[in-house]
Amino acid sequence: MGAPVAVVAGEPAAKAPAAVPQGKAGVLLVAFGTSVPEALVSMKAVDEEFKAAFPGQPVVWAYTSQIIRKKIAAQGHPVGGISDGLAQLASDGVKVVRVQSLHVMAGEEFSELERAVLIDLQKNPGRFDAVFLGRPMLESQKDAQELIRAITDDVKPLRGKDAALVLMGHGQSHGRADLTFEGTRAVFHDADKRVFMATVEGARSVDDLLAELKNAKVKKVVIEPLMLVAGDHAHNDMAGSEDDSWVSRLKAAGYKVETNLKGLGQIAGARAILVRHASESADDLTKEPKKQ
Numbered sequence: 001m002g003a004p005v006a007v008v009a010g011e012p013a014a015k016a017p018a019a020v021p022q023g024k025a026g027v028l029l030v031a032f033g034t035s036v037p038e039a040l041v042s043m044k045a046v047d048e049e050f051k052a053a054f055p056g057q058p059v060v061w062a063y064t065s066q067i068i069r070k071k072i073a074a075q076g077h078p079v080g081g082i083s084d085g086l087a088q089l090a091s092d093g094v095k096v097v098r099v100q101s102l103h104v105m106a107g108e109e110f111s112e113l114e115r116a117v118l119i120d121l122q123k124n125p126g127r128f129d130a131v132f133l134g135r136p137m138l139e140s141q142k143d144a145q146e147l148i149r150a151i152t153d154d155v156k157p158l159r160g161k162d163a164a165l166v167l168m169g170h171g172q173s174h175g176r177a178d179l180t181f182e183g184t185r186a187v188f189h190d191a192d193k194r195v196f197m198a199t200v201e202g203a204r205s206v207d208d209l210l211a212e213l214k215n216a217k218v219k220k221v222v223i224e225p226l227m228l229v230a231g232d233h234a235h236n237d238m239a240g241s242e243d244d245s246w247v248s249r250l251k252a253a254g255y256k257v258e259t260n261l262k263g264l265g266q267i268a269g270a271r272a273i274l275v276r277h278a279s280e281s282a283d284d285l286t287k288e289p290k291k292q
Contacts, residue, residue: 023095031102033063039229042265100134107176134278144187150269171202224260
């Protein structure tokens with residue numbers, strides 16, 4: 001990831017991880033990836049957070065998008081895939097790996113991550129003593145409660161007293177993670193009645209969002225991505241100058257709009273959830289399930 005940025009003063013890293021099996025340990029961070037230079041601040045903040053939480057352990061990155069890997073490699077900034085990351089950790093002498101998903105919810109990308117790790121383990125039996133898989137950012141009510149608290153605290157100076165907060169999630173056209181999204185939306189709404197959410201590709205669309213805002217008699221909104229990085233979706237689908245971007249549609253509907261191009265990786269409380277998931281994971285993919 002190159003030279004990491006420091007964690008903001010006053011934002012402590014998560015607690016040290018629980019004990020793992022004997023052997024040198026390391027971390028593999030897995031993200032979809034980004035080719036947007038401005039988005040790298042989120043990645044670097046996550047990188048620094050994990051290095052602080054797992055001191056002395058190698059922290060390696062993997063991008064799951066082949067398109068992004070090829071693009072950034074051509075720019076002279078290569079990042080490997082999952083098998084590359086595992087091979088690098090093995091070459092560093094690591095025997096206990098914590099693979100941490102940096103996805104927001106467990107959709108198709110997370111399933112492919114898990115499958116890729118399992119296939120690599122089958123191809124290289126005995127290479128590691130343990131491989132723990134950390135779940136995505138939003139799995140439980142606790143995760144959602146911690147995240148909305150972190151987001152609203154972070155954006156408070158922009159919102160002021162009267163602005164609603166609009167969060168753009170990714171979603172998937174075939175419905176993966178729709179229910180997780182709706183559960184998260186309910187927890188967020190319980191915490192703050194003026195938080196509204198929709199997705200780029202999921203069931204809840206920007207049209208649903210506009211109807212909700214109208215019913216709530218909202219006049220002003222702050223909009224930001226519910227994504228690890230403020231990448232292509234944030235810069236184009238959300239904040240782009242085209243007529244169909246979310247910001248353009250909100251303005252056309254008469255709302256005052258403040259855009260916050262900030263990924264979740266830039267928010268300390270969001271990073272802490274990922275570190276907690278990595279620390280607490282007991283899902284060792286090298287072992288057979290206890291119940292089959």
